[in-house]
Amino acid sequence: MDGHVIDIPQAVIDRAIMRRGARHVFDRIDPARTALLVIDLQRAYVADATAVPSARGIVDNVNRLAQSLRKAGGRVVWIKDTRDENSPTARWPRFVEFCASEWGEELTRALSPSHPGHELFDGLAVDAADDIVLKTRFSALIQGSSDLHDRLTRQGIDTVIVTGTVTNVCCESTARDAMMLNYKVHFVADGTAARTDAEHNATLANMLLWFADVRTTDEIVALIDAAAPTKQDAADAAHRKTA
DSSP: OOOOOOOOOHHHHHHHHHHHSSSOSOOOOOGGGEEEEEEOOBHHHHTSTTOOTTGGGGHHHHHHHHHHHHHTTOEEEEEEEOOOTTSGGGOOHHHHHHTOSHHHHHHHHHTSTTSGGGSBOTTSOOOTTSEEEEESSSSSSSTTTOSHHHHHHHTTOOEEEEEEEOIIIIIHHHHHHHHHTTOEEEEEEEEEEOSSHHHHHHHHHHIIIIIOEEEOHHHHHHHHHHHSOOHHHHHHHHHHHHO
């Protein structure tokens, strides 16, 4: 599967507009205060037997978003789902119970730090300046899962762009918590991947109603590019410093 057929019911869109006053709440992005969150695009979810079929199809869009935001002065964070039995915070009985099958056992092994499945997919354009965060729960922002919130706070980030997989699990969980922690949340419709169109679209509808602005990669890049400093801006800033 190359990508999802995106279909948010018109009734949901109409209800969101009625509640919000507009389909999109956030009409601009400040790159310097924005982080792209790339969730769980690891070999286990993209390339191996446990992979989400549509995950490979979003890699180009994620790379494009990362390159655009980096160029504009924003942050890129690669988040890795991690099952480390040596870590007390990674012991999670509910995960085992909800994956009580051969597939679940295989996924648990693949997400241990020593397994090749834990590595980021090699088609991702990772930069040395990017952050890499290990999380031990579906949400990267729930207490005890990772240090993501502390990192973003230290960096002055107030806006997050959510991409990755699985749309209706780790992406949705992280986006919900981000909104409730007062981040401005953009959820990328063609930069997230689920196992079926139905699951993917159900999350997009819920995001639009309650938690985030739902936009395409093209739309997010346009917002970033509109706010990115130009060469003239840089020259003016340099001139002010020397004046």
